Amino acid sequence: MEGLSIGKGHGSAIMLGVMLGVMLGVMLGVMLGVMLGGHARRHARRHARRSAKLYGPALTAYWGKMTAKPGPAKPASKPAPAALRESFPGRRPTPPIGSARSCSGPPAQSLDAPATQPSRDLSAAFDSAELLDIAKRHLLGNYRPAPVVFVRGEGSTLEDKHGSRYLDFAAGVAVDALGHAHPRMVRRIAEQAAKLMHVSNYFYNEENVLLAGELCERTGFDRAFFCNSGAEANEALFKLARRHFYAKGEPNRYRFIAFNQSFHGRTMATVSLTGNPSYHEGFGPKLEGITHLPYGDLEAVKASMGPDVAGIFVETVQGEGGVLPAPPGFLPGLRKLCDDHGALLLIDEVQTGMGRTGKLLGSDHESVRADAISLAKGLGGGFPIGAALVREHLANALPPGTHGSTFGGNPLASAVAREVLRALDEDQLIEGAARKGAFLGGLLDKLGSTHPDLVEGARGVGLLRGIILKKGVDARDALARARERGLLLTIAGGQVLRFTPPLIVTESEIEEAVRRLDDTLKSLRIDMLADAHGKPPSTSG
Ligand SMILES: Cc1ncc(COP(=O)(O)O)c(C=O)c1O
Numbered sequence: 001m002e003g004l005s006i007g008k009g010h011g012s013a014i015m016l017g018v019m020l021g022v023m024l025g026v027m028l029g030v031m032l033g034v035m036l037g038g039h040a041r042r043h044a045r046r047h048a049r050r051s052a053k054l055y056g057p058a059l060t061a062y063w064g065k066m067t068a069k070p071g072p073a074k075p076a077s078k079p080a081p082a083a084l085r086e087s088f089p090g091r092r093p094t095p096p097i098g099s100a101r102s103c104s105g106p107p108a109q110s111l112d113a114p115a116t117q118p119s120r121d122l123s124a125a126f127d128s129a130e131l132l133d134i135a136k137r138h139l140l141g142n143y144r145p146a147p148v149v150f151v152r153g154e155g156s157t158l159e160d161k162h163g164s165r166y167l168d169f170a171a172g173v174a175v176d177a178l179g180h181a182h183p184r185m186v187r188r189i190a191e192q193a194a195k196l197m198h199v200s201n202y203f204y205n206e207e208n209v210l211l212a213g214e215l216c217e218r219t220g221f222d223r224a225f226f227c228n229s230g231a232e233a234n235e236a237l238f239k240l241a242r243r244h245f246y247a248k249g250e251p252n253r254y255r256f257i258a259f260n261q262s263f264h265g266r267t268m269a270t271v272s273l274t275g276n277p278s279y280h281e282g283f284g285p286k287l288e289g290i291t292h293l294p295y296g297d298l299e300a301v302k303a304s305m306g307p308d309v310a311g312i313f314v315e316t317v318q319g320e321g322g323v324l325p326a327p328p329g330f331l332p333g334l335r336k337l338c339d340d341h342g343a344l345l346l347i348d349e350v351q352t353g354m355g356r357t358g359k360l361l362g363s364d365h366e367s368v369r370a371d372a373i374s375l376a377k378g379l380g381g382g383f384p385i386g387a388a389l390v391r392e393h394l395a396n397a398l399p400p401g402t403h404g405s406t407f408g409g410n411p412l413a414s415a416v417a418r419e420v421l422r423a424l425d426e427d428q429l430i431e432g433a434a435r436k437g438a439f440l441g442g443l444l445d446k447l448g449s450t451h452p453d454l455v456e457g458a459r460g461v462g463l464l465r466g467i468i469l470k471k472g473v474d475a476r477d478a479l480a481r482a483r484e485r486g487l488l489l490t491i492a493g494g495q496v497l498r499f500t501p502p503l504i505v506t507e508s509e510i511e512e513a514v515r516r517l518d519d520t521l522k523s524l525r526i527d528m529l530a531d532a533h534g535k536p537p538s539t540s541g
Contacts, residue, residue: 128161146483153180156505158488167513169501170488174319174351174464177378178423179502185381185419192415199411201404207414214421218360220369221389225398226409230350231265233374233386234313236403237346238269240372240390241311244344244397257304258313259295261321261493264348273313296326298333305337311344316362319351322493323459323466331368344371351464354378355424355503358434358462365461381420385413429503437462439507440499443514451521463503466496467517473524481523487516
């Protein structure tokens, strides 16, 4: 080992070399730090100038706020009305991810930590008016959102930027099946995000394969295609049906029957299927080969059937159309007509699926078995996912390369949908939707009879319900008044106030919602009477 021994002289030289090396390294590091710091400051100034130019006055202070030291919390620009602040119990603690984390990596921040950091979080830097100002100038005007900015939710309640709390009986338009920030959803999303989010459809992923199996097992369908929304799911069914007959040597069988006041989505195929002319206006020629008929009119369908009909697209309850349930016998009648004419029954379960109506599928109420269905909304409980489920005879309708979706079936969305399925079972949410839906329906019937001058009646199935306002009652005004009373609803079919609360809603929340609607209708009557007598309206609305 002689070659490895080091003499005294050699040792000192090495020590000297090491010290010089360390000093040189420190000096270089300091210089580099100073240079990078200068660059960051210049970048910050450039960014501030660019922000000011881009966003205008509301964001001029953006960079300043983002880089300011944390100060005392800024009071909300408009204090929450006491009634809205005090109506709901305190926030439920969210369990930390803790030991459930299933892969190594940097420790995740405890979910108990405050949702916002005072100075670094962009959302904390703006008040409600500033956000509305930015929205007005930078969001496309294709929606008509209420002037409320929501910042968090819990269960069936939402909280806005002012700290006001609302009973959320819109639930993202029948999407938030488990309400907001459900601990099991929060935990599952965090776990899966830490494990695997996206891999593309060039490979299988475990969560997606399992979701396909679980959905097929529960619904009785055989194959699943995954996408990200309801429109995409219906678009897939549209293409699948045409491709199926093309492959069978029947390329002229491409016509679809759909129904008046139906809603199937906003892509060109699904908007063409949608039976509401206001959604078509200005979008050029609709897709060819779609016949719209009156919903519920079996005779009209029978008369329209022929060898060119590929399929019938139908909802079990026309949600957007005004919460119109299919008349009894209509869906079984369509099934028979499809069987008689070799066409496909394609049921859009985007709004009615996943327990919303008190059964897993809307079509389960009359035990109608479609050839294929579309799902979305409640499937991900608020996480975007859509699906087309088909029977085995359609398994090869879309061979490799004919259809796809980059994000469709990603592990994160699939894991969340599996969690929703588990919650439906473990918390008996489907049975609950039937029971609580009947309770809500009873209260709405009673409410209708106490306001016969304003309300035509109530209808719906499970937790998909509507109260029909009389002609001449301004539904938008009613909606805004309900919101001011801390109740969020949506309008469907022009005159219907639609209730689609989360499936986890409680009976006491339902009672409270109906009380608020009662108060809304009373205020509406007072102002309508005042209007009729030429008096100025009250300010309470
Ligand atoms: C019955 C039905 N189909 C399709 C859609 C479209 O779904 P998405 O908005 O996710 O594209 C909706 C949306 O409201 C719907 O209610």
